Ligand SMILES: Nc1ncnc2c1ncn2[C@@H]1O[C@H](COP(=O)(O)OP(=O)(O)OP(=O)(O)O)[C@@H](O)[C@H]1O
């Protein structure tokens with residue numbers, strides 16, 4: 126995706142010094158530099174964010190947000206989004222395993238048709254997954270406030286991770 | 301049958317249909333008293349899971365559901381869910397937290413228990429299902445049987461007045477199934493409602509059996525129902541092979 130974005134910027138950006146032509150569109154030195162730096166910046170931000178989510182468990186983030194006295198609804202939405210995406214990804218993996226286990230013998234065009242049908246199935250499953258997650262939570266007295274396990278709290282390591290992430294993002298955007 | 305006001309759980313003329321028109325429950329009447337251990341048996345599609353979900357108000361139903369004298373309504377549903385803990389048939393529907401420990405702690409924390417109490421409940425529930433050493437693992441990475449045990453622990457930690465379990469022994473290895481049975485046998489005083497096909501477990505853990513097929517078709521002592529081969533066969537069930545050697549819970 127980043128690469129496509131890079132090509133797009135390279136083709137669109139203005140400049141005088143024409144380096145070469147791609148698809149009949151002139152690519153200038155300035156455009157190429159702009160595209161390169163944008164892609165590298167975005168890549169750095171993405172890596173930093175990824176590192177952050179890997180280093181800081183969601184429950185610690187919730188504890189941190191709560192310590193900052195943010196509204197419960199906002200914390201709940203953050204937590205629910207992360208949880209839902211994780212569960213959905215697991216569902217998708219299972220669905221794909223099921224397909225792969227039975228479609229190996231199909232020729233490629235048929236496999237593509239199957240894959241597009243599966244995406245419909247996946248959407249239906251996503252809805253049912255959200256309903257089941259809601260059932261499981263209401264059955265356990267969820268009332269809009271994410272209860273935290275007592276051992277889950279914001280620790281020094283998390284602060285270090287946040288600072289590191291912010292530093293990377295800062296430099297990525299500045300230079 | 302005793303009056304409903306003495307009962308812990310009562311259903312009167314309960315009907316339940318799904319949006320696609322499937323009639324899952326068609327006039328269920330039942331009464332369960334405090335301390336009773338009741339098995340809910342019936343063939344696939346009999347409505348066992350539907351009944352368990354209906355009594356905690358997860359799916360809409362017509363008719364009365366009364367728990368500890370309180371009728372289930374939109375206003376009382378939260379209170380009723382505090383009294384009935386339901387272990388879902390599919391553990392993947394039950395577990396949603398990043399670690400087993402957090403999942404087990406979710407219920408008591410949501411109930412507003414104190415920190416220490418949450419920790420104590422979590423540890424005891426995990427011990428009961430032999431999952432203490434897996435407390436920090438991701439539920440998505442557990443085996444099915446382990447997820448099953450973790451799901452049971454998430455409800456045990458809430459210490460409900462009625463423990464309702466949907467197929468708790470399915471996919472457990474013999475040793476863990478035995479542990480579960482032993483644990484159920486030890487929890488004296490706890491009111492139990494077990495939906496299951498595991499009739500051996502029923503014999504060992506329950507005093508009373510309800511046979512469901514969209515409505516209650518038989519209600520009686522475990523020995524009476526489980527030795528009635530004609531009745532069981534009529535509903536696609538089979539008496540356990542070693543029934544003669546089995547020790548019924550009611551036996552001296
Ligand atoms: N979401 C749903 N939509 C439509 N019909 C459903 C739905 N869930 C269950 N049913 C139908 O309702 C009936 C009762 O289902 P239920 O899951 O309660 O049976 P069960 O006794 O628990 O069966 P099993 O022993 O297989 O678990 C079945 O005929 C089933 O097909």
Ligand SMILES: [Mg+2]
Nearest residue numbers: 348349389466
């Ligand atoms: Mg069922």
